Amino acid sequence: MLRLLPGILVIVALFGGNARAGGDLSAAEIARLSNMVRQDCGSCHGLTLKGGLGRPLTVDQLAGMDRETVRDIILFGIDDTPMPGWLGLLSEPEADWIARALKTGAIQ
Numbered sequence: 001m002l003r004l005l006p007g008i009l010v011i012v013a014l015f016g017g018n019a020r021a022g023g024d025l026s027a028a029e030i031a032r033l034s035n036m037v038r039q040d041c042g043s044c045h046g047l048t049l050k051g052g053l054g055r056p057l058t059v060d061q062l063a064g065m066d067r068e069t070v071r072d073i074i075l076f077g078i079d080d081t082p083m084p085g086w087l088g089l090l091s092e093p094e095a096d097w098i099a100r101a102l103k104t105g106a107i108q
């Protein structure tokens, strides 16, 4: 039993993490966020997110950054660049959902 425990903890951590990272957002909320990313983020990053004033927000481009880093960039922006922070417009779970969606290519 003790030997099984680490495996069980990993499974609980994985499923717990998934629930926090968007499992509790409604379908309407997810549609709103996807739309916002295409419109608002797209105004600088390109309507297909392949780059414009801001760099591309593609799976390849974001592969080197973990989800938390992308989330924090979304919430706080990047100092001394036109990348604004979205805190106030987006909650942390919303920014986290966008970060994950961008990293997995769920928003095209």
Ligand code: HEC
Binding pocket: 037, 040, 041, 042, 043, 044, 045, 053, 054, 055, 057, 061, 062, 070, 073, 074, 078, 081, 082, 083, 084, 086, 098
């Ligand atoms: C006003 C223009 C503008 C808007 C709107 C904007 N960004 Fe940006 N973003 C930028 C610029 C410019 C950079 C590059 C900053 C730099 O030089 O490091 C950037 C960088 C980023 C990066 C880091 C990319 C990398 O490879 O370093 C992420 C992630 C990002 N933006 C996500 C978003 C998301 C998500 C949204 C919408 C919620 C958004 N941005 C809206 C201008 C914008």
